[in-house]
Amino acid sequence: MQKGEIIPKRMSLIEFSEKYATEEICSDDLWERRVQMNFVCPKCGQNEGYRIKTRNVWECKNCKKHTSILLGTAFENSKLDLRKWYWAAFLIISSKAGISAKELQGHIGVTYKTAWYINRRLREAMQLANAKYKLCGTVTVDEAYFTGRENNDSEPLKRGRGTDKSKVIVAVSLTDDGKPLYAKMQVVDNFKAKTIEQFAEKHIEKKSKLITDGFKSYKSQKITKDYFVDYDVLPADSADSKLKWLHTIISNAKAFVLGTFHGLKSDDLQLYLDEFCYRFNRRYIPHLMFDKLLNSALSTPPIGYYSEN
Ligand SMILES: [Zn+2]
Numbered sequence: 428m429q430k431g432e433i434i435p436k437r438m439s440l441i442e443f444s445e446k447y448a449t450e451e452i453c454s455d456d457l458w459e460r461r462v463q464m465n466f467v468c469p470k471c472g473q474n475e476g477y478r479i480k481t482r483n484v485w486e487c488k489n490c491k492k493h494t495s496i497l498l499g500t501a502f503e504n505s506k507l508d509l510r511k512w513y514w515a516a517f518l519i520i521s522s523k524a525g526i527s528a529k530e531l532q533g534h535i536g537v538t539y540k541t542a543w544y545i546n547r548r549l550r551e552a553m554q555l556a557n558a559k560y561k562l563c564g565t566v567t568v569d570e571a572y573f574t575g576r577e578n579n580d581s582e583p584l585k586r587g588r589g590t591d592k593s594k595v596i597v598a599v600s601l602t603d604d605g606k607p608l609y610a611k612m613q614v615v616d617n618f619k620a621k622t623i624e625q626f627a628e629k630h631i632e633k634k635s636k637l638i639t640d641g642f643k644s645y646k647s648q649k650i651t652k653d654y655f656v657d658y659d660v661l662p663a664d665s666a667d668s669k670l671k672w673l674h675t676i677i678s679n680a681k682a683f684v685l686g687t688f689h690g691l692k693s694d695d696l697q698l699y700l701d702e703f704c705y706r707f708n709r710r711y712i713p714h715l716m717f718d719k720l721l722n723s724a725l726s727t728p729p730i731g732y733y734s735e736n
Contacts, residue, residue: 434710435714436714437713443514443517447513447514450508453508453512456513457497457509457725458483460722468489468492471490473489475488476488476489478496479493500725500726501551501728505544507541511535511536512545514535515531515546516717516720516721516724517717518534518535519531520706520716520720524683524686525683525686525703548727549720550699550701552720552727553720554698555726556705556723557701560708561630562599562611563631563635564601564635565635566601566631566636566638567637567639567669568597568627568638569597569640569670569673569677570596570597571596571597574593594614595613595696595700596613596615596622597610597677598626598631599676600635607673609707610676610703610708611631613629613630613697613700614697620650621647622644623647624649627650627654628653634653636654636655636657637655637657638669640670657669676707683702684696684700
């Protein structure tokens with residue numbers, strides 16, 4: 428994002444409701460997306476076929492097998508109208524602070540359970556999209572503690588190394604002039620060297636320059652071999668200024684998690700952090716986010732896929 432550049436606008440609610448006005452339009456749109464993504468027959472592996480429009484079914488030209496165009500997507504096994512999936516995806520990316528299942532329930536007229544399911548599936552799509560990219564260049568890294576609260580009145584518990592709240596490693600890449608680019612966050616069991624190494628391996632390109640607060644886990648042999656590490660040379664004040672954006676982004680992520688999702692369960696925290704990073708990393712392309720989220724959902728395997736395979 429260059430200075431002075433204007434961020435394009437996403438569609439308004441009115442534009443969206445006109446563009447995707449009927450179930451048929453959404454069904455045609457989904458079909459187009461599937462064709463572009465190279466729909467392949469699960470039986471014979473060929474990619475030529477026809478659409479049987481009345482049933483959202485694809486017929487293989489080669490073996491004649493009929494396959495739902497929702498097969499292998501986040502929407503598989505769902506009886507929900509496509510229009511509601513579309514609306515949910517649009518409302519989620521349009522809302523700055525995220526959207527709770529309760530809100531979604533009211534907006535698209537489904538049960539709470541269904542709204543919760545939609546939210547979860549779309550967050551999984553975001554998680555999958557996040558996993559496709561690694562940070563590179565100059566990357567700041569730090570540890571953070573996230574805590575839920577039992578109810579709206581109680582204060583979040585204390586944070587800092589050594590508490591038993593959810594531990595999260597956060598990394599933010601920076602531009603040459605020190606502005607934040609992209610963020611990654613992962614819930615971990617501990618902040619030991621091995622864990623930091625695994626995080627770096629998964630989320631940061633090798634040979635990147637890491638800026639840390641000098642915590643000993645960043646000094647492992649593997650980390651110093653794979654990355655250029657800038658750490659304990661920094662006095663506390665300087666480390667603070669170099670990690671300024673990272674700490675701001677951690678605060679924003681905490682506000683996001685606590686603000687929208689009261690009574691957070693730690694199991695769900697990773698998905699919320701993925702949603703936060705997904706939005707953050709695409710903050711300059713709001714006009715593309717709906718398409719991107721929908722396409723990610725079409726590449727997201729159905730629930731149960733991972734445990735059965
Ligand atoms: Zn076939």
